[in-house]
Amino acid sequence: MLAKRKMRSNELAERVGITTANLSILKTGKAKAIRFSTLEAICRELDCQPGDIMEFVDDVPNKL
Numbered sequence: 001m002l003a004k005r006k007m008r009s010n011e012l013a014e015r016v017g018i019t020t021a022n023l024s025i026l027k028t029g030k031a032k033a034i035r036f037s038t039l040e041a042i043c044r045e046l047d048c049q050p051g052d053i054m055e056f057v058d059d060v061p062n063k064l
Contacts, residue, residue: 001046001048001052001053002046005047007045007046009023009024012045012046015041015045016038016041016042016045017041018038026042029057039054
């Protein structure tokens with residue numbers, strides 16, 4: 001979405017009010033959680049929906 005919006009990571013981080021390091025953690029999928037307010041701000045700045053920038057990955061083994 002950053003490329004589609006022709007925006008750099010540091011610009012998005014500044015607009016959202018988070019560090020570039022924290023944005024990098026979000027981008028690489030290494031974050032364990034995200035505040036709804038941060039997700040809302042990112043979506044507002046990128047003019048997108050959460051599903052456009054996130055996906056569910058089940059990393060817990062199936063317990064049958």
